[in-house]
Amino acid sequence: METIIILVFVLGYLAITVEHSIKIDKLIPALVMMAICWALISLGIDSFPQWFDSANHGLVDGFSGLGHESKMHIMEETLLHHLGKTAEILVFLLGAMTIVEIIDYFDGFSTIKGFIKTKSKRKVLWIFAILAFILSAIIDNLTATIVLISILQKIVKDRDVRIWYAGLIIIAANAGGAWSPIGDVTTTMLWIGKKVTTGHLFVYLFIPSLLCMLVPTFIASYLPAFKGDLNKVEEDSDKPKSKFSSTMLYLGLGGIVSVPIFKTVTHLPPYVGMMLALGVVAVFAEIYSNSKFAISGIDSEEHSEHANHSPVHHSLSKIELPSILFFLGILMAVAALESLGILFGFAGTLQETMPMLGTELHGEGVSDLVVLLLGVGSAVIDNVPLVAASLGMFTEPIDNELWHFIAYSAGTGGSMLIIGSAAGVVAMGMEKIDFFWYIKKISWLAFIGFAVGAVAFMFTRTLF
Numbered sequence: 001m002e003t004i005i006i007l008v009f010v011l012g013y014l015a016i017t018v019e020h021s022i023k024i025d026k027l028i029p030a031l032v033m034m035a036i037c038w039a040l041i042s043l044g045i046d047s048f049p050q051w052f053d054s055a056n057h058g059l060v061d062g063f064s065g066l067g068h069e070s071k072m073h074i075m076e077e078t079l080l081h082h083l084g085k086t087a088e089i090l091v092f093l094l095g096a097m098t099i100v101e102i103i104d105y106f107d108g109f110s111t112i113k114g115f116i117k118t119k120s121k122r123k124v125l126w127i128f129a130i131l132a133f134i135l136s137a138i139i140d141n142l143t144a145t146i147v148l149i150s151i152l153q154k155i156v157k158d159r160d161v162r163i164w165y166a167g168l169i170i171i172a173a174n175a176g177g178a179w180s181p182i183g184d185v186t187t188t189m190l191w192i193g194k195k196v197t198t199g200h201l202f203v204y205l206f207i208p209s210l211l212c213m214l215v216p217t218f219i220a221s222y223l224p225a226f227k228g229d230l231n232k233v234e235e236d237s238d239k240p241k242s243k244f245s246s247t248m249l250y251l252g253l254g255g256i257v258s259v260p261i262f263k264t265v266t267h268l269p270p271y272v273g274m275m276l277a278l279g280v281v282a283v284f285a286e287i288y289s290n291s292k293f294a295i296s297g298i299d300s301e302e303h304s305e306h307a308n309h310s311p312v313h314h315s316l317s318k319i320e321l322p323s324i325l326f327f328l329g330i331l332m333a334v335a336a337l338e339s340l341g342i343l344f345g346f347a348g349t350l351q352e353t354m355p356m357l358g359t360e361l362h363g364e365g366v367s368d369l370v371v372l373l374l375g376v377g378s379a380v381i382d383n384v385p386l387v388a389a390s391l392g393m394f395t396e397p398i399d400n401e402l403w404h405f406i407a408y409s410a411g412t413g414g415s416m417l418i419i420g421s422a423a424g425v426v427a428m429g430m431e432k433i434d435f436f437w438y439i440k441k442i443s444w445l446a447f448i449g450f451a452v453g454a455v456a457f458m459f460t461r462t463l464f
Contacts, residue, residue, distance in 0.1 A: 204461060415450065
């Protein structure tokens with residue numbers, strides 16, 4: 001039965017990676033894979049020799065000798081545990097995405113566009129790279145990429161030039177997301193899973209992440225694509241700008257940034273702080289739009305007109321629900337493999353067979369090569385399931401350097417292929433970037449940044 005479950009997982013994974021070829025959205029195989037895996041576990045519960053208790057991070061003693069009812073009870077408890085942990089991540093993401101959409105409703109990001117006065121291609125590259133690095137740490141790399149490419153489309157008229165900028169934005173956004181607990185889904189998973197803390201994440205990863213952004217940007221600034229000046233683009237004077245745009249930008253970003261502080265003070269899960277931030281931002285949004293105080297109860301008639309009067313309704317209607325459902329499917333599918341102890345056993349095999357590079361630095365820890373391969377793997381597959389798998393594979397304590405290295409590798413390694421990160425996928429969709437163009441023009445820059453940052457991490461960890 002274990003073999004069948006692994007086969008279902010592999011086939012589902014394959015369908016996710018080739019979604020552009022088979023024309024089926026990746027959320028569909030993710031959900032199907034999750035449901036079938038857990039159904040097979042339920043049907044074959046008596047045939048499994050072991051069970052991994054995620055709450056206690058260890059195998060259940062004497063599982064094979066328990067009765068059917070006891071095993072079913074353990075399975076239900078485990079399923080509920082994983083659903084709870086997954087829901088924490090999804091609710092957190094929903095809150096963050098809604099706040100960003102509210103900011104956009106008030107055209108808040110036009111404030112950022114106003115800062116860009118130069119026409120030099122090289123200077124514009126550095127401005128967007130630095131903005132991507134900073135914004136992704138505050139509003140996550142996916143959202144930062146959407147925002148910056150939207151601004152880019154208003155500044156750079158020539159698409160052939162614009163896709164070069166988009167490629168460097170992907171690298172910078174993924175680098176910026178790695179050192180912030182709210183900057184990348186995978187880092188958020190490690191943070192919510194109590195594997196890393198905000199302070200240590202910054203100390204360990206800021207310099208490696210910064211170098212991961214600076215080195216490719218510096219090299220790219222000397223490429224022919226970034227020489228000369230940009231063509232002037234006519235301003236869209238017909239579109240009225242909200243007088244609350246800058247206020248909502250600072251209020252929204254401030255609300256998101258306050259979440260780690262809220263968690264530190266109250267010791268409550270991050271999604272609670274995010275819901276508080278969303279509530280505060282929504283109150284001001286409703287006041288500024290002179291709309292009634294309501295987040296639910298959208299009229300079935302004249303939906304679009306109603307949405308225009310309620311920024312919260314409008315923002316909720318623009319949330320990327322397919323992404324949320326994909327995360328649900330993939331995280332719960334990985335949880336199925338974890339529960340059977342498959343990932344636990346796989347971790348042991350990896351540590352026995354891989355050469356222990358860097359052993360002198362961290363004793364009996366996990367091989368650096370394993371973590372670097374995880375980073376490369378995140379470019380080929382997807383960093384979310386890889387990090388979800390690592391949570392079940394390794395048992396190191398909170399703030400162990402392993403978790404920080406995983407956060408860096410999974411967060412920045414995905415830049416090496418355009419399908420390897422959420423930022424890359426959304427940029428690919430917005431600018432219709434060709435997969436092989438990205439490999440030829442951008443992947444080598446991403447690899448250099450990833451390698452430089454990894455070396456920097458191996459050095460900086462010796463200082464702490």
